[in-house]
Amino acid sequence: EEHNEQEQRDEHDDEADGHSHEEGELDPHVWLDPMNAKLQMEAIRDGLIQADPQNSAYYRGRFEEYSGRLDALDEAYRSAAEGFSKKEIVVSHKAFGYLCQAYGLEQLAIEGVSSDSEPTPAKMIEITKFIREHEVKVIFFEELASPKVAEAIARETGARTALLNPLEGLTEENLRAGKDYFSVMEENLEALKQALQ
Numbered sequence: 335e336e337h338n339e340q341e342q343r344d345e346h347d348d349e350a351d352g353h354s355h356e357e358g359e360l361d362p363h364v365w366l367d368p369m370n371a372k373l374q375m376e377a378i379r380d381g382l383i384q385a386d387p388q389n390s391a392y393y394r395g396r397f398e399e400y401s402g403r404l405d406a407l408d409e410a411y412r413s414a415a416e417g418f419s420k421k422e423i424v425v426s427h428k429a430f431g432y433l434c435q436a437y438g439l440e441q442l443a444i445e446g447v448s449s450d451s452e453p454t455p456a457k458m459i460e461i462t463k464f465i466r467e468h469e470v471k472v473i474f475f476e477e478l479a480s481p482k483v484a485e486a487i488a489r490e491t492g493a494r495t496a497l498l499n500p501l502e503g504l505t506e507e508n509l510r511a512g513k514d515y516f517s518v519m520e521e522n523l524e525a526l527k528q529a530l531q
Contacts, residue, residue: 363500366433368408368519372401407519411437414523418530422468424461424493426475426484429500433522439530444473444483453483465491472529474498477505496525 364370379397383390415437423430428443442464444453453461464470465487473488473495475481481495488495499518508518 361428361431363429363502364432365501365515366430366519367436368404368411369436370432371515372404375400375404403516407516408436410520411523414527414531415439418526420468420470420530422464422470423498423526423529424465424470424473424487425498426473426479426481427500429476429502430498439526444487458487461487462491465493472496472525474525474529476500476502478502496529498522498525 365374375397379393382393386393411433418439421438422440422442423434424442425444427445428441430439430441433439434441442461444457444461465473470491471493473484473491473493475484475495475497477497477499484495487493499522501515501518504513504518
């Protein structure tokens with residue numbers, strides 16, 4: 335099946351939702367919107383069926399199982415977001431545009447999409463002002479990056495830091511602990527609830 339890119343919630347065109355980036359950077363983290371993950375899984379299903387048609391019933395069954403779990407995850411995020419008293423999040427890097435667009439949130443990132451740039455003094459002032467104006471209580475950092483800058487801004491503003499995982503890669507330790515897409519996305523939802531309710 336072919337899917338129009340607009341089905342992926344118009345991901346590349348809406349600057350207000352964090353999808354148009356400095357220096358031509360595009361946010362690759364499409365899977366942070368469970369409905370985009372569902373489209374990706376659908377494409378994988380179709381590719382597997384084409385390569386191995388005699389096991390098509392198995393691939394369709396697995397898709398239906400995980401498709402239902404993605405629908406439930408999307409509903410959990412949607413339901414929680416309706417009760418959030420705040421919509422603004424501050425993140426260590428600009429990885430959460432798709433998640434924010436899907437659930438009506440706004441991200442301000444300390445660093446760009448690549449997460450390997452240092453914020454300028456002007457950017458630090460902008461972030462500090464944003465945190466104070468919006469009474470942001472939590473600055474999110476990610477597991478695979480240093481929280482140093484996020485912690486410095488937290489000290490400056492009286493906020494705390496917490497983990498928000500963009501699922502760029504699970505460590506061996508994560509996998510041994512039984513973590514997967516669903517468990518990490520559920521942990522992300524709990525972190526957002528604690529920050530925004």
